[in-house]
Amino acid sequence: MKVLSLFLLVLLCGQQSVLSQGQTEIWDRFEVSLKGPETGNPFSDVSLTAEFSNGTEKLTVNGFYDGEGTYKVRFMPQKTGVWKYRTISNSKSLNGKTGTFTCIGPKQNNHGPVQVADTYHFKYTDGKRYYPFGTTLYAWTHQPQSLEELTLATLKNNAFNKVRMCVFPKYYSGVENEPKFYPYEKKSQSAAANGRVKIVWDFSKFNPAFFQHLEKRIDDLKDLGIEADVIIFHPYDKGRWGFDSLGMENDLKYIKYLTARLSSFRNVWWSLANEFDYIKTKPREAWDIYTRAVIAGDPYKHLCSIHNGSVYYDNWKPEFTHVSIQNGSTVEDFGRAVLLRDVFFKPMVYDEVCYEGDLPQRWGHLSGEEMTAAFWQGIVAGTYVTHGETYKNAGDTIFWAKGGKLIGSSPARISFLRKILEEGPGPLQLADPWKDHKTATADSSYYLVYFGKEMQAEWTFSLPGKSGPSEKRNFQVEVIDTWDMTIKKLPEIFEMAKVENYRIFDKRRKSIRLPMKPYLALRITEVSNK
Known part of the structure; x- marks a missing residue:
């Protein structure tokens, strides 16, 4: 029995062991570090990859030599659960290494790539x-x-x-x-x-x-x-x-x-x-x-x-x-x-x-x-x-x-x-790229108008009619000074009329007064009809 136990111990030691590496957040970095050959040119003489698998999902990644006899393989898990890996190398000391780790959910401020x-x-x-x-x-x-x-x-x-x-x-x-x-x-x-x-x-x-x-x-x-x-x-x-x-x-x-x-x-x-x-x-x-x-x-x-x-x-x-x-x-x-x-x-x-x-x-x-x-x-x-x-x-x-x-x-x-x-509610695009290069929209309830260097004392409320808001919807305007970094909400409510020559005006053709300054913008957002 002693001889048999010794034989089994030697046999087990000769096998590549499965190592548990703990936990790694999704989209974070899991790293395998191995010792390998230092002679010759490890950068060109030694090849190293690793196959990572999570159920039916498999991914092969390249390893690299990190100096002083250390070789590394890095992996960014994109799925939670238990992952297994196995190394493939032309060096016996690096080949066939296996291990597991558990990928957990993301912590705060980890939103992925x-x-x-x-x-x-x-x-x-x-x-x-x-x-x-x-x-x-x-x-x-x-x-x-x-x-x-x-x-x-x-x-x-x-x-x-x-x-x-x-x-x-x-x-x-x-x-x-x-x-x-x-x-x-x-x-x-x-x-x-x-x-x-x-x-x-x-x-x-x-x-x-x-x-x-x-x-x-x-x-x-x-x-x-x-x-x-x-x-x-x-x-x-x-x-x-x-x-x-x-x-x-x-x-x-x-x-x-x-x-x-x-x-x-x-x-x-x-x-x-x-x-x-x-x-x-x-x-x-x-x-x-x-x-x-x-x-x-x-x-x-x-x-x-x-x-x-x-x-x-x-x-x-x-x-x-x-x-x-x-x-x-x-x-x-x-x-x-x-x-x-x-x-x-x-x-x-x-x-x-x-x-x-x-x-x-x-x-x-x-x-x-x-x-x-x-x-x-x-x-x-x-x-x-x-x-x-x-x-x-x-x-x-x-x-x-x-x-x-x-x-x-x-x-x-x-x-x-x-x-x-x-x-804002989402990314912007020009509301009417053919004719209005100053008005951007995220959807039909949100608009941003930028005047650039242009200075004007008055602006007649109007929005591009193409995919614009429907009649009777109400909007409010904020004047943004992009240089002084101020935002002033105006008290007026603007009610949309019908589309007229590709534009939508307030039903009473209201205008707003503007300070005679460059680099102004308007934020126009829908408000409740009540």
Whole structure:
């Protein structure tokens, strides 16, 4: 019996054990960490995937090497209940590992990843509306820790819920510092003729510390309720590090590694590039290959876009969930923003419309009024706009590049607009896109009229007749000063007459007095007939 017991003990120890890993929230991150080979090149010599299953549902995800003999697989469960997993690897020490965990319901502030909703808009997975009010922080994760922490403190006290940010460091006017971490291991470094350090990289080996730091900052954004619009490639290298000219083979390895690490983060969006057409080392036809690689590496299908410089990409392709556009003219005046929306039939995010600041470049010196008006023009048209600030700040930092403090006048007004939008019954669209580019509607009981720079002493109450309210319905008007951030409710009640030449007027043709100021808006809501 002793011999038999010993034999059974040895047999059991030789089997792959099923490990219980506790509980993970739905849409949160479950992680398997395993020890494996360190010799050779673990990034290329060792393959690792894992199959997760919950009843009849199965999903295979890529694992990755995280340095110091540690391999990881991350999974974002999208269904509650008990999940099982089994690893598949060409390394015996990593192959066939099994385990279970229980996926529980979401806690407060966990609404899941953002998805497209109603063709032109967004929702979280749990159905909660999401309106993107983004800002730009290209190289904020490549700064000293104190500056990164100051950036997070700034974001905590502002209304921005999306951040456009680069993976690779950036070398450009306003951001020329060396980062603390680099994405690849160094082969060698030496002094260059220009006084800088010349570094030779081993593009076959990633630097896990770089990606661990990036992940920490993305989690920091998640804790603030902010989506990370992760820019995979950009043209702002200029030979400084060579990360913009890795060659397609290395580019695809980088995409596979990045998506294996980040796909399980619920607040990640993919932006294939910033100004893709300015990256001269990558031909236009390469972007389809890179896009498909991102989609293949992300089993959860996070939002995905590509951003242009001067030439638009093929945003109609199904791999792109929404459209990310650089074009300041689209939100300079009425009737422009809606045009591209009607071309692509996807959510339109005007991610670069120039920035509030005082740089000499034409893209870097919008006034606060102009930046705020750009947001209103986009929102009224049923589209969305991203902020950026280029004032020089303490320590010669610029928020758009490095982060830090916001000193511009538009963020408070943008926050005011976000509150107005979120108080409404739903996302907006133009009530009559053919003829009325100032009046937006969420439904026939709610309208928002924006006047922009126009000043007038009087406005005759009228609404677009197309799909407008029926006769005898009553409405009340609030005058919104979008700059002073005030809302004044007017006492008058307006009763709808019949449609007349595509417009619906008050039955007595009432008008309202307005202050002679620019940047006014009207919120018009239905009230009870009683």
